[in-house]
Amino acid sequence: MECFVGIDLGSTTTKAVVMDDKGQVLGRGITNSRSNYDTAARVSKLEAFIDARLSLIRRELDKEPAVAGRVDEIIDGLTRNFRREQFIEQLGDLEQTCVANVEGPRFAGKEKAIVGALTEVFRRLREEEADKLFAPDAQRKSDFFRDLAGSRFMQIGEEVARANGVEFDHLLHMYDKSIIEVENRPPSADMNRKFRSAMERVRGEMSSALDTAALGAPIDAALDIEMSERYVVGTGYGRVRLPFPKEHIRSEILCHGLGAHLMYPKTRTVLDIGGQDTKGIQIDDKGIVVNFQMNDRCAAGTGRYLGYVADEMNMGLHELGPLAMKSTKSIRINSTCTVFAGAELRDRLALGDKREDILAGLHRAIMLRAMSIISRSGGITDQFTFTGGVAKNEAAVKELRQLVKENYGEVQINIDPDSIYTGALGASEFARRAVVEA
Amino acid sequence: MSAKTNPEVIKESSMVKQKGMIAGNYDRLTGTKESGEKVVSTFVPGNLNELIMCFDMVNNLPETNAIQNGMRKQSGGMIMDAEKAGHSEDVCTYVKADIGMMGRGNIAPNGKPMPAPDMLLLSYTGCFTFMKWFELLRHEYKCPTVMLQIPYQGDGKITKNMRDFVVKQLKEEVIPMFEQVSGVKFDIDRLREYLKNSAKAEDNLVWVLESAKNRPSPIDAYFGGVYYIGPMFTAFRGTTDAVEYYDLVRGEIEQRIREGKGPITPEGDMKEEKYRLVVEGPPNWTSFREFWKLFYDEGAVVVASSYTKVGGLYDQGFRHDPNDPLGTLADYCLGCYANNNLPQRVELLEKYMNEYQADGLLINSIKSCNSFSAGQLLMMREIEKRTGKPAAFIETDLVDPRYFSHANVKNRLESYFQMVDQKRSGASLATA
Numbered sequence: 001m002e003c004f005v006g007i008d009l010g011s012t013t014t015k016a017v018v019m020d021d022k023g024q025v026l027g028r029g030i031t032n033s034r035s036n037y038d039t040a041a042r043v044s045k046l047e048a049f050i051d052a053r054l055s056l057i058r059r060e061l062d063k064e065p066a067v068a069g070r071v072d073e074i075i076d077g078l079t080r081n082f083r084r085e086q087f088i089e090q091l092g093d094l095e096q097t098c099v100a101n102v103e104g105p106r107f108a109g110k111e112k113a114i115v116g117a118l119t120e121v122f123r124r125l126r127e128e129e130a131d132k133l134f135a136p137d138a139q140r141k142s143d144f145f146r147d148l149a150g151s152r153f154m155q156i157g158e159e160v161a162r163a164n165g166v167e168f169d170h171l172l173h174m175y176d177k178s179i180i181e182v183e184n185r186p187p188s189a190d191m192n193r194k195f196r197s198a199m200e201r202v203r204g205e206m207s208s209a210l211d212t213a214a215l216g217a218p219i220d221a222a223l224d225i226e227m228s229e230r231y232v233v234g235t236g237y238g239r240v241r242l243p244f245p246k247e248h249i250r251s252e253i254l255c256h257g258l259g260a261h262l263m264y265p266k267t268r269t270v271l272d273i274g275g276q277d278t279k280g281i282q283i284d285d286k287g288i289v290v291n292f293q294m295n296d297r298c299a300a301g302t303g304r305y306l307g308y309v310a311d312e313m314n315m316g317l318h319e320l321g322p323l324a325m326k327s328t329k330s331i332r333i334n335s336t337c338t339v340f341a342g343a344e345l346r347d348r349l350a351l352g353d354k355r356e357d358i359l360a361g362l363h364r365a366i367m368l369r370a371m372s373i374i375s376r377s378g379g380i381t382d383q384f385t386f387t388g389g390v391a392k393n394e395a396a397v398k399e400l401r402q403l404v405k406e407n408y409g410e411v412q413i414n415i416d417p418d419s420i421y422t423g424a425l426g427a428s429e430f431a432r433r434a435v436v437e438a
Numbered sequence: 439m440s441a442k443t444n445p446e447v448i449k450e451s452s453m454v455k456q457k458g459m460i461a462g463n464y465d466r467l468t469g470t471k472e473s474g475e476k477v478v479s480t481f482v483p484g485n486l487n488e489l490i491m492c493f494d495m496v497n498n499l500p501e502t503n504a505i506q507n508g509m510r511k512q513s514g515g516m517i518m519d520a521e522k523a524g525h526s527e528d529v530c531t532y533v534k535a536d537i538g539m540m541g542r543g544n545i546a547p548n549g550k551p552m553p554a555p556d557m558l559l560l561s562y563t564g565c566f567t568f569m570k571w572f573e574l575l576r577h578e579y580k581c582p583t584v585m586l587q588i589p590y591q592g593d594g595k596i597t598k599n600m601r602d603f604v605v606k607q608l609k610e611e612v613i614p615m616f617e618q619v620s621g622v623k624f625d626i627d628r629l630r631e632y633l634k635n636s637a638k639a640e641d642n643l644v645w646v647l648e649s650a651k652n653r654p655s656p657i658d659a660y661f662g663g664v665y666y667i668g669p670m671f672t673a674f675r676g677t678t679d680a681v682e683y684y685d686l687v688r689g690e691i692e693q694r695i696r697e698g699k700g701p702i703t704p705e706g707d708m709k710e711e712k713y714r715l716v717v718e719g720p721p722n723w724t725s726f727r728e729f730w731k732l733f734y735d736e737g738a739v740v741v742a743s744s745y746t747k748v749g750g751l752y753d754q755g756f757r758h759d760p761n762d763p764l765g766t767l768a769d770y771c772l773g774c775y776a777n778n779n780l781p782q783r784v785e786l787l788e789k790y791m792n793e794y795q796a797d798g799l800l801i802n803s804i805k806s807c808n809s810f811s812a813g814q815l816l817m818m819r820e821i822e823k824r825t826g827k828p829a830a831f832i833e834t835d836l837v838d839p840r841y842f843s844h845a846n847v848k849n850r851l852e853s854y855f856q857m858v859d860q861k862r863s864g865a866s867l868a869t870a
């Protein structure tokens with residue numbers, strides 16, 4: 001089947017969406033942008049194709065009476081076990097890379113011991129951790145290999161180093177040196193093998209409760225469908241770095257406009273707060289951009305500003321919103337100037353203000369900037385859609401809702417759980433139209 | 439507001455001539471100590487070059503100095519100097535570049551120090567920053583200042599009263615002050631001669647600007663436009679040099695039209711004309727070439743701009759009239775773009791959109807120019823409404839390099855051009 005792909009290369013994450021020729025979204029994938037846009041594009045695309053394959057499997061399973069009512073569970077099991085396969089595959093790559101990196105005068109004479117320790121660490125990661133990480137009800141903090149492998153490597157590495165009389169520093173050094181290489185190498189594209197072995201594990205997990213023989217045919221049918229990538233459109237800050245001809249590139253403003261339209265056909269105003277900039281976009285009833293405004297060169301009020309604040313407070317970006325939600329007192333923050341963010345924060349803290357109250361004030365200040373950009377683009381008309389990374393931040397959303405109400409009255413505000421894919425979605429639709437409607 | 443050329447961009451013979459004219463003027467300016475000539479500082483919009491020539495004085499335009507410094511990447515440091523000296527961040531960066539330049543020895547582009555002005559001629563057409571600017575200069579130079587008050591076209595009309603008021607000032611204040619400072623007696627016939635030259639050159643300038651109605655347009659009426667208007671808006675209007683210059687340009691453009699060529703860009707002839715734009719607002723000078731490239735790389739040509747009218751709306755019919763020398767000077771000052779009210783500006787842009795068959799309107803809003811920027815968003819909405827064509831808004835500055843963000847401007851322009859594409863293919867794309 002012909003597939004259309006949109007890739008949104010953001011400054012922090014890269015997203016991909018795979019669509020069929022009817023405009024149905026088949027799959028979504030995301031990865032860190034890192035420094036290498038090429039790889040990020042490839043990885044996110046591969047992830048989206050994996051997700052697309054799962055959609056196809058779901059379609060087939062839905063037709064199979066024997067598994068009725070259990071499809072979600074099966075898909076969940078398949079996903080989990082597929083990830084496990086992927087994890088093990090990448091561990092293998094990481095191990096080889098680590099071992100190959102044991103060289104140089106610093107390690108002279110100790111090579112054997114280090115390699116031995118590494119082998120033991122990876123054995124345990126593979127045999128003990130993989131099962132735990134991907135057990136049916138395991139909570140994973142992240143889906144990125146670096147995060148999954150990293151935290152466990154540290155812990156096991158320390159134990160193994162101690163037991164084997166090897167310096168933990170050496171192991172750490174190998175890991176640091178190798179992880180970037182591995183990360184920048186897209187996992188092998190041999191999906192079907194991984195899906196099949198995932199399927200076997202699902203059968204094992206579910207055998208008592210299900211006629212697992214019924215799984216085989218639909219999954220095989222889905223795996224046999226050939227997905228070919230017909231047309232790709234790139235967008236986002238990294239778009240010019242993609243190896244795309246010019247006609248395969250669309251600005252993120254157009255992609256966000258169209259993406260938001262596909263999610264909510266009645267939306268007329270779109271606010272996108274990304275890592276680099278904030279955009280107010282007006283679209284018509286076809287999703288065509290009729291006007292837009294964005295922040296000037298100043299980063300005030302963009303996602304980056306929240307990043308500075310998080311650094312300054314020694315917190316993770318995702319902790320800011322929840323803490324701000326605890327605020328009980330409203331504090332007015334006057335500047336969203338990134339240059340002064342640190343100083344203003346320190347001043348406020350020195351004055352005895354609480355962190356949560358300061359954070360609530362900061363979120364409001366950012367939303368005030370966003371409101372000004374929106375109003376310059378023509379204001380808010382029903383319906384209004386909020387996209388971009390900051391849409392996940394509940395404190396920001398809370399302030400936005402209040403400001404929209406104060407300024408524009410009752411307006412429907414849409415925030416899609418998949419809003420991070422809005423740009424990629426619009427791009428994939430552009431890709432589809434380039435072929436289907438050309 | 440002002441206009442000047444972009445060195446090393448276009449290598450036609452008119453360019454060579456213009457370069458020579460500018461260099462000559464700077465040499466004349468920096469040589470006044472030896473020559474004994476007197477210097478008058480004045481502004482570009484509504485400048486009275488023909489009158490100044492009647493008193494054998496040299497005309498110094500601080501805006502063009504700021505632009506020169508901007509294009510030579512000198513203005514950033516000058517602006518910071520001025521800010522250190524206490525001038526606010528948000529004030530017109532021409533002023534700060536000018537003040538910073540003084541602090542650095544007031545060196546002209548030819549490497550020689552600028553003379554102190556013998557007189558300040560303040561005609562404040564539309565921009566009130568002018569008044570404060572010359573207040574600062576007067577404080578510095580302690581020279582006589584004469585003020586020519588130009589009533590703002592608040593109602594969009596020039597009345598007889600307004601005209602008489604300007605003429606009266608010319609007679610009773612400006613000319614006497616010139617006579618006193620220069621020691622030269624005013625001769626109205628001399629003024630008529632210069633005005634005759636002006637009108638001749640103005641005809642050709644209008645012809646050149648209107649050549650953009652062709653497809654493809656043989657000129658770029660914004661980036662290239664600042665080069666075409668240079669002599670007319672600065673120290674040369676009224677001179678035979680200017681007349682010859684515009685003859686030359688006209689010939690060159692006629693040739694381009696015959697050959698079906700697009701405009702000249704810094705990288706040669708523009709290839710395919712994909713977008714025809716009307717632009718409102720001054721250009722960015724510190725990144726002029728980069729800025730321009732963002733347009734011609736995409737096949738965007740500016741077919742009309744308001745900026746090239748800051749020193750006179752000749753294309754709307756005004757010509758200097760030798761038969762009414764003082765009245766015509768009054769009309770000229772009253773009619774500059776910057777002196778027009780918002781409805782007039784909207785009207786003009788709409789007219790350009792239609793007459794030049796533009797695909798859209800682009801506004802370059804200047805961070806530090808309150809005079810031009812006020813009301814621009816409103817104008818944009820109005821044009822969108824009236825023409826149904828897409829408009830876009832970018833933000834840069836005149837000569838402050840800190841306010842030019844290449845990535846930001848590029849992003850907006852690309853989005854805009856794609857928006858124009860999308861609008862064009864309209865229905866066919868819109869079946870989602």
Ligand code: SF4
Pocket residue numbers: 439440530531532533565566567568776806807808809810836
């Ligand atoms: S404020 Fe604007 S119009 Fe006034 S002098 Fe400065 S640039 Fe020119």
